[in-house]
Amino acid sequence: MTLADIASDAIARREYAVKQLRNLDRNGKPDTAREAELLATIAATDNAIREAVDNAAAVENQKAHGVAYASPIGTSKRTRDHRAVFGMNLREFGDGEFIAIGGLDNEPVAQTLSAAGKGSRLLPLVNAYPFDKFKGYVPVAPPVTAHVQPRNEADDFLAGLVSAELPEVIKVTAAMSVDNDNFVDVPATEGLLNSSLLAAVGQRSDHVIVNGGTDGDVTVPGLLTDGISTVTTVDAFTAVELFAAVARVQESGADATAIVGNPADIAAVLGAIDGTKVPLLPPFVALPNLEDGTAIVPTGTLIVADLSSVAVGIRRKPEVLKSENSPDAHDRDLTLVAARARLTGPVLPRTDRVQVLKVGA
Structure with missing residues (x-):
């Protein structure tokens, strides 16, 4: 130290x-x-x-x-009374209960869970609506067409109804443990623990946004869920197919802001297409597999989307839990720590603002 x-x-x-x-x-x-x-x-x-x-x-x-x-x-x-997570002394909160992480009032939750680029790469790009309770509303405004007002004719105000949906919410949790001697003797352990937990929660949040998720009782959709986006089967990820997908997003009244895929597929695309055309495409966003090998974006799939049209509800503050009294913690002289976020699946005003390209068999 x-x-x-x-x-x-x-x-x-x-x-x-x-x-x-x-x-x-x-x-x-x-x-x-x-x-x-x-x-x-x-x-x-x-x-x-x-x-x-x-x-x-x-x-x-x-x-x-x-x-x-x-x-x-x-x-x-230093003593055990100096141990802290996210700047919160362990003595300040109870054992085995999640509480909101303090000290994050001035930082958007999307930025927190990006964990300096090691966590979520989608939350900073989508339209994240924070909420403070167990659920939160996600406003949706359908695209409408303006017209030249005919003389002496009433408008149809019901054609474009702005609504606030209350989608289902699931919890994304990451859990770790730390040896108490290290926790006391090496203060830098706290920062490493904090960043590792936030990165893991952020990465799994990206997986939920792309694939949806379920806790056994509640299920939320993802961008790849049937009916959420527009899917096109292609023979290969060529420049022609990518520009066509960008054009379809533009035809929906938006602009594609990202091409999302796994690192291997994106590397293959960048290696195959004419380099002079790459700057004309939206930025590529590579989403690596989770630590256990689970793919966030399946091989052979690219998502061309206006991510600013993708709305996601997420609790304003992540939560933290610590346990010192559970058998695992007590017997091994460990502190158990978990971080948690609550979020919805994506909500879109139009399915064609997210174009999914899948390489056919």
């Missing part, structure tokens, strides 16, 4: 404590015990930050005099 890690961990814990203290004030209900605990946390983190700065100055002084600095200091002062 470096001095930078120590300072970063202390800053994250201090920011979380300050936020909790502000929320405590907003509630208007005095909780002196909780206030004292948060103030103590802030004081402790301030001391840790000052110590890290002082130690860094000492290290630079040693280097200037040719003294090698081999081992970081301050690690021994």
Whole structure:
């Protein structure tokens, strides 16, 4: 653990404590015990930050005099009370219950689950409508045709009904565990745990958007579900077929914003077509397989779509769960952590704004 890690961990814990203290004030209900605990946390983190700065100055002084600095200091002062996920101290929430991840108020959930490019690659491109409860509405506006108003003739207002659908929602969860000694001694473990969980949830969210999903009771559709998009069987992914699919999207009154497929198919397409034509096509978005090998986009399938016309409902804040008391955690001295998102399947105003190309047998 470096001095930078120590300072970063202390800053994250201090920011979380300050936020909790502000929320405590907003509630208007005095909780002196909780206030004292948060103030103590802030004081402790301030001391840790000052110590890290002082130690860094000492290290630079040693280097200037040719003294090698081999081992970081301050690690021994960390205890299990310092363990945190997503900047939230484990003492702040109960065992075995999902709660909303704090500290994400200013970041769209689509961006959070993109996990800096390692998670969802579709959520930042589709029209993601956040909701705050167990379900959320997804507004849909059908395309309408304007006309020259005939004199003394009434308009037909019912031809274009804007609606707000309440689609079914499924939960996407990723679960991991961390050795408690590592959790205490290596603060960087928290950041790695956070990013790994968000990346996994984001990738599975892409799988749901493309293929749909079911939890056994609730089923949501995906872009490849019958009736959601327009499917065309082709002999091969040629430039002619791709431009024809782009034209069909344009004929629907939209513009294709992406060509989505698995990395191997996209690489084959880019290697086969004239390179001068590639810039004329929408950007290619390669969706790698999930960690267990499950394909997000099946081999032999490309999706040419206006992804801005694809609406998806998703809960505004991902949720996190930790468990220290379950038998697996207790017996092996682990902390179990899970992250979860709630989302709907895609909703489209017109099926032809998503063109699916499938190579025939």
